[in-house]
Amino acid sequence: MSDMNIVDYFEIAIVGCGPAGLSAAINGAIRKKKVGIFGTDFCSPKLHHAPHIDNYLGFHHITGEDLRQRFLHHVEAMELVINQSKVTGVFPDEKGFILQSRDKFFSAKTVILASGVSTIKPIEKELEYLGRGVSYCATCDGPLYKGKKVAVLAYNREGLDEANFLSELATEVILVSLVKEKDAQGIHLNKNIKVVSGKPLGIVGELWATGVALDNGEIQADGIFIIRESVLPDQLVPGLNITKQGITIDRSGATNIPGIFAAGDCTGAPYQLSKATGEGQVAALSAVKFIDELKSNTKLTNSSESLAVSLQL
CATH class of the missing domain: 3.50.50.60 (FAD/NAD(P)-binding domain)
Structure with a gap:
């Protein structure tokens, strides 16, 4: 995939701009990582339609739309931009991953899936014939x-x-x-x-x-x-482990694919706001740790190679 036209590179690419995705974005940015957010033209319609919210700490009886606007203003204040390109595929690459959006490609060191709960029901034999017509x-x-x-x-x-x-x-x-x-x-x-x-x-x-x-x-x-508006997670990322409950993750938000994390409703119940924002933070911190460990291992490898060369001389 090295010959394709890469539009931009991110250390952390986040698929989804709901509470989990935006939480992941600000936490990744605070840790000084280059973050890319991929979402729709209207982030978190589920939150928008909530008449009021009583169980989000510190915001008693706030409307869903007011809280949604606070989330978006927070992201804007940190100079993060939501890319309205729908991601149709995430594939491994020598530098990490390639995200495809129609005729555009983006490169990322890590990916956080925060696409929300999927209401997609494939029609009969759709998945069976995917890639075969x-x-x-x-x-x-x-x-x-x-x-x-x-x-x-x-x-x-x-x-x-x-x-x-x-x-x-x-x-x-x-x-x-x-x-x-x-x-x-x-x-x-x-x-x-x-x-x-x-x-x-x-x-x-x-x-x-x-x-x-x-x-x-x-x-x-x-x-x-x-x-459709979105793609099923296991079709978006080939080889991703999912169950009827959602994407399978561990306590760090890691999936079965190294470098890919998930957060929010797409990981299963409970479908709660606090759970989504909390998992978004955990996934972002885990992605940061993953990136930093890669850099440390690269430096260690380079140092070892330099020492080996000097000993030979």
């Missing part, structure tokens, strides 16, 4: 379907944009839009996009995906692109 990223895999017929299952506004992008490559794009009318305002679809109605039920195919089963019929396609 099913994709979550049009920019990544779209060129594979140049001159072919593709289907786009759009669960958000981004899905409509991705359909337009694919229409410039494919001969035909069949769009199944589950986007609310108010959220689709301002987007004009290209002429070779065919919009069909229906609720996606599952992927059909044999060795390779060949179409999508809807509640009112079936559509055929050479490739199927599923565009």
Whole structure:
């Protein structure tokens, strides 16, 4: 992956801008690490909708929106910026990890997953055909379907944009839009996009995906692109250990992959604000320790190599 265009480098990259992610961000920044936050255009809608909060220490009967604004102001005061690029994949690299967001790539020494509790329910056989005709990223895999017929299952506004992008490559794009009318305002679809109605039920195919089963019929396609607000954690990070409760972590917030940590609702119950911010802090401190130990080991190795060379001379 060394030949790709890296947009920016971070010592700690945080996926998610809810309470856990923002807590991790400020604690990483306080320890003088370069922190990158990846989130949506509206951080923590769950907190925004809370009428009032009584169990967050020091803030009795505060509204969820007031507390959300305090969190964001804290981050802004520390000159941290929330990157509104949706991360679609996290992959190991010789320098740590590569985070992919459409056609952009970011490099990070460590990663903290703070994506919140997932409400995603994959449609039938979606995961079975992932990488075999099913994709979550049009920019990544779209060129594979140049001159072919593709289907786009759009669960958000981004899905409509991705359909337009694919229409410039494919001969035909069949769009199944589950986007609310108010959220689709301002987007004009290209002429070779065919919009069909229906609720996606599952992927059909044999060795390779060949179409999508809807509640009112079936559509055929050479490739199927599923565009949602977020990606399931184990699909975001290949090899990540998860259970029905959430991402598996130890008391330091470490996952089964060295250098990747997790915090907040994505690690399981209880789904509480204090737990999320506390785990965010723990994950950040663990990431800092991981980075510092890597630097110490590198210095030790370099010193040993220099001594070996001098002895040979």
